[in-house]
Amino acid sequence: MEYIGYDRHACAVYEGMPSSGFRVEPAPVVVPIRFCDGASLLPLETAYEGLPSWMFREDDFDAVSRTRRGRVFKMGHQLQPEVWSVTDHRRPELPTEVGGNGWLVQRAPLATYVRDTLHGFEGLTRKTVVLGWDPYPTSWQIVNVECNMVGTPVLWLKARHSLGGMPMLDDAKVDPVLRASLRDAMGKVDASVNRLGPVEVVDRCRDALSLIFGSHVGNLATDLGPALEMYGKKEGIDLKQNDIRWNCGRIVARLHSRGKPNELHRTAARALTDEDAELALACLRAVLMDFGLVS
Numbered sequence: 394m395e396y397i398g399y400d401r402h403a404c405a406v407y408e409g410m411p412s413s414g415f416r417v418e419p420a421p422v423v424v425p426i427r428f429c430d431g432a433s434l435l436p437l438e439t440a441y442e443g444l445p446s447w448m449f450r451e452d453d454f455d456a457v458s459r460t461r462r463g464r465v466f467k468m469g470h471q472l473q474p475e476v477w478s479v480t481d482h483r484r485p486e487l488p489t490e491v492g493g494n495g496w497l498v499q500r501a502p503l504a505t506y507v508r509d510t511l512h513g514f515e516g517l518t519r520k521t522v523v524l525g526w527d528p529y530p531t532s533w534q535i536v537n538v539e540c541n542m543v544g545t546p547v548l549w550l551k552a553r554h555s556l557g558g559m560p561m562l563d564d565a566k567v568d569p570v571l572r573a574s575l576r577d578a579m580g581k582v583d584a585s586v587n588r589l590g591p592v593e594v595v596d597r598c599r600d601a602l603s604l605i606f607g608s609h610v611g612n613l614a615t616d617l618g619p620a621l622e623m624y625g626k627k628e629g630i631d632l633k634q635n636d637i638r639w640n641c642g643r644i645v646a647r648l649h650s651r652g653k654p655n656e657l658h659r660t661a662a663r664a665l666t667d668e669d670a671e672l673a674l675a676c677l678r679a680v681l682m683d684f685g686l687v688s
Contacts, residue, residue: 394543396411403484412478421450426524449463459552464541476500476501575605575608606620621646645673
C-alpha cells in the first residue's frame with residue numbers, strides 16, 4: 394500500500410506509512426485532480442481542512458513533450474489528521490517519543506492519503522482530467538495507464554491545449570484497415586513536435602495525410618499528391634475553391650517540396666521555418682476534424 398501524508402501549514406509531503414514515514418525533498422508537485430464524465434466536469438470534493446479528496450502526485454514532467462506522469466491518491470476514511478511517526482530534520486519542533494525499535498521518532502499530525510486503484514473509472518485512456526484549484530485549473534488528456542509493482546495505476550497525461558498538440562484519434566471513427574497505420578503516423582507527428590526541425594515535422598504531417606486521403610480513395614500505398622488527385626476525381630467538385638480538406642492537403646504537399654534542397658535551388662524559395670511547421674500541423678488538425686476522425 395502507498396500513502397502520502399500532507400501538512401499544508403509546513404508545505405511538507407511525507408511518504409512511506411503512518412508507522413514509518415519520511416519527508417520527500419524536494420517536495421513533489423501535488424495538486425487536486427478531477428475526472429471529466431463525458432462533457433461534464435465532476436465537482437472538486439474537499440474534506441479535512443478544505444483539502445481535496447483526491448490528489449495527483451506528480452512523479453515526472455517532460456517540458457518538451459508536455460507530458461506528466463503520476464499517481465492518484467484519495468483521502469483515507471480514518472479520522473483526520475492521522476498521527477505519523479516520521480524522521481524530519483527540518484522540523485525539530487515536532488514532539489518525539491521512543492519507537493518500537495528503541496529509536497526516537499517524531500510525531501506529526503498529517504492529512505493522510507492512500508493510493509487510489511481507480512476502480513469504477515472504466516476506459517481511462519483518452520479521458521480528460523482537470524488538475525489544480527479554481528480559478529486556474531488545467532486540462533490534461535490521459536494517454537496511457539500502467540500499474541507499478543504494487544498495483545497502483547500510473548497515469549501518463551498530455552496537455553490538451555499545448556501549442557502544436559494533436560487531437561486524440563477516436564478509434565470508433567477510424568476505418569479498422571487504417572487505424573493502426575494512422576495511429577503510428579500520428580505518434581510520429583507528436584514525437585516530432587518541439588523535438589525535430591520544421592522539415593521533419595512537415596514530412597510527418599505529409600505521411601499522416603497520405604494515409605488519410607489514401608484511405609478515402611481506397612489506396613493506402615499511394616503518395617499524397619496522387620491521393621489528392623484521386624480524391625478530387627472521386628468527389629467531382631471544384632476543389633480549389635470549395636474543399637478545405639483538399640486545400641489543406643495541397644498546402645502540406647507544397648511545404649514538403651520546399652523541404653527538398655533541389656527544390657530550394659530550383660525555385661529560389663526560402664527554407665522552411667517553425668511557422669511553416671505550425672501551418673502543416675494546423676492543416677493536419679483541420680483534415681482530421683473535417684473527416685470526423687477525432688474525439
